[in-house]
Amino acid sequence: MPRWVLHVDLDQFIAAVEVLRRPELAGLPVVVGGDGDPSKRGVVATASYEARAFGVHSGLPLRTALKRCPDAVFLPVDKPAYEAVSDDVMMTLREFGTVEVLGWDEAFIDAGAAGDDDPEATARSIQRRVREATDLDCTVGIGENKLQAKLATGFGKPAGVATLTYDSWFDVLGESSTDALWGVGAKTAKKLAELDIHTVRDLATTHPDTVAKRFGPTIGPWLVRVARGVASARVSGEAWLARSHGKEFTYQHDLEHWDEVVREVTRLAHEVAGEVVAEGRPAVRVVVKVRYAPFFTSTHGHKLAEPTSDADALAAAALVALARFTDRRPVRLLGVRAEFGA
């Protein structure tokens, strides 16, 4: 008997949370992103299904969303609100087994640990409990490993249950383009197409060495395994340990003067220091990111002489990294990231 992995994904999570606390928004096109002002620089975090009907989707510039759907309700991103609801959801999911959290609105559940021979029934129970506890709908994907479960969810949206197994993998996905796979984006799909690999089946039947020549010894064979539906079924309930914390900010008006850039990097470094302190582990390296107005981005880092959580030391390191930027064109975005040791 296969060991089942379940993947739970909340439907239009952020928009749904907003509708929950403002029921008058139900049924309206709702777009959440930036600070809620669609005339500013920013992108859509989530659009309700009603807004999606107008071609508004995650990642779309807010200004474009406004053009496509002028009557939409635009709301600012309210992180703490989503985190609070997410915590409720995850707590509910833990009633069913080990939970591996993937983000605010996604998790794997190892329901097989309970000797589950009817994962569909478990999936329906999960949906019922999540709705009872939070008033939110979710979709559940069932698979023999995490990859299959994750991709199955896409076929169950919204509010449904779908299953993907080694048996059904190629029937369902064989003719799909490679970017349907989890971990394969537009860039990788394009490179694969140059090797005359277009579909999931094409990739699955290519020798791993062929793919490794183009993508390296780790990613190459991994791509072929993913195309075959092969992945880990281990659901880890271990607490997440952050590798880094950062802050970045896109300016409404490009910074024209380098002294402003210096000031802003110092400010961001102090904000990041607050998170490093909260993390309870010292940082070992600081990385500064600069995106110039023509949308060209580069980064420079500086390893700390010794691990530290001290705000002034982190700010000083950020300025050392910043000094390595010699280009003085207008700056659109600045970022500071602190990395923890291994």
Add this chain to the structure above:
DNA sequence: TCTGGGGTCCTAGGACCC
């Protein structure tokens, strides 16, 4: 389409050492 912010992981190349 004038293109966010939070992250993670992998790779390639150079430095350095034996």
Add this chain to the structure above:
DNA sequence: TCTGGGGTCCTAGGACCC
């Protein structure tokens, strides 16, 4: 000093995901 090969560390960048 015309000049190998391997290992490791560091850094910048690429790609992806939510």
